[in-house]
Amino acid sequence: MKATTPSPSGSVLIEGLRKSYDRAVKKGSAYAIDGVSFEIPQGSLVTLLGPSGCGKTTTLRCVAGLEQATEGRITMGGKVVFDSAGGRIVRTEDRPIAMVPQSYGIWPHMTVLDNAAFPLRHGRHRMPRRDARTRTLEVLEQVGLAGMADRWATQLSGGQQQRLALARALLGDPEVLLLDEPLSNLDAKLRVRLRHELREFQQRFGITALFVTHDQTEALTMSDTVVVMNSGVVEQIGTPEEVYDFPRTAFVADFIGSANLVPVELASQDTAGDVLASTAVGTLHCGRRTAGSTGTQGEGGFVFVRPENVEVRRLEATDDPGDCDFTAVVESAEFLGDRLEVVVGAAEVRITAFARSGSGVRPGDRVGVRLDPASTSYLAS
Known part of the structure; x- marks a missing residue:
């Protein structure tokens, strides 16, 4: 694979990532992810969005090092952490990451303080116990849990556990924060509040984040960039506005939000360059140009409107x-x-x-x- 210019500190570059669960990869092998490439600029939040089984969590786990990709290259902060061609594999614990899993991973036999302080006592950036306590209380204060530091973790609500998991991740001083559907176990109203809090924390700390969700609303409201995945491949990459207003494929249009897709029998261009689409309900005027739909004359396709x-x-x-x-x-x-x-x-x-x-x-x-x-x-x- 051709080497690329090293990414700046805190940014992530994923190139040509493929993952097969076949023991021996051969012609005809099935890939859980197939040729996935995208970049996470420093300080931004990029969301992997798609239905169950599309490969978004597999991609996240490959970035974390919890899964070993079959092919491809992953660069973090200008350092290669995985390169199939060069045989380089950096262990999960040696990658500059922290992860908030779907279940939060809160230890019930520890207090809130001990849960949050774990990276400072056992992680890459260990410090003396007294200093660790001071630093942990500072971060717990920022996420609104300082007054609960001595409680058992089991005494926290679902939203408080989510904040605790985030505080523990931030105390690991990661360059990259990985979020695996951290809001999916919460009720609807709490999800709305915590997605705003999570985005606020990410921006306040200026941390680079990769977020996985199947929830379109979460992706549209929280992300700088959305990577829409389907059947192991990337369908479209763009801002929330771009993927909502200008989907490149019928899948993206139908998956994000509510969409009307009217089958087209024949499409032609008028003198202004707009498309006149012949459909079962008559000729419909399409004045919006959608990137990727280069074929503006011929049979097939869809009229798309929200x-x-x-x-x-x-x-x-x-x-x-x-x-x-x-x-x-x-x-x-x-x-x-x-x-x-x-x-x-x-x-x-x-x-x-x-x-x-x-x-x-x-x-x-x-x-x-x-x-x-x-x-x-x-x-x-």
Whole structure:
């Protein structure tokens, strides 16, 4: 593998990572991750996002050294910690990392202080017991647990245990913090609060972090960069705004948020360079250009639009649809407080839209449907 320019202190570079669980890798071997490459700039939080079994946790474990990759190269702070071609493998305990696992790994027979102080007493940066206690209390103060230092760890709530696991990780003075779905065991309201706290701590300490989750909301609200994975490969890398508004594939569009994907029979370009997509419900105007969809003329592909960019208005039997793209019938309408989530159907195509809660749209109503061209994209096959 071609060597690259060393990354700055605290940054991480993953190149061509592959992992097979076959004892002897041969032609036809299955790979849990296949050619995964991305960078984590110093001080940023990068999230691996994808469904169960997509390879995100395997990637994290390879970065941690808990799994040995079959091929590839991992660089941390300018130092190579794994290189299959050069035969270099740095042990987990010698890598400049700390990890917060899904279960937190809190020891029930220790106090809060002893749990947090463990890296200072037994890790890479050991210090005298008195100094370790002082430093630990400082960090516990920053995460709001100083008043609980002498409690048994089992006396903490789930959110407090998450903060304790984070404090212990930070006391290891890592260059890279690895977070393996640390919020998944918490109730919905607590997850919302702690994801803000976790992001605040990461930014306050200026630590480089790799976060693994299957929760799209966590990825969109916490990340500097999102790496979307599917079946062991990277589908797209971008900012939260990029992967949400400009998905490169139908998988990314469908997995992140709520998406409408209308099959395209034939696509062509108009004089302005926008795509006119022929579909079962008529010709739809796609004014948004999506990176990766280079084929803007031909058969196949999808029209992609988010529900918030679909307008639905109730029509009387004698009404002219006017500037609507097509007419449809409301199949369901769910009240969500601030809006209605409406599913309409036409020509075996289903479209989800958000309507005002007071719009009066009900199942069985005839409606006009319009897709905002400025927010509608064509995804090539």
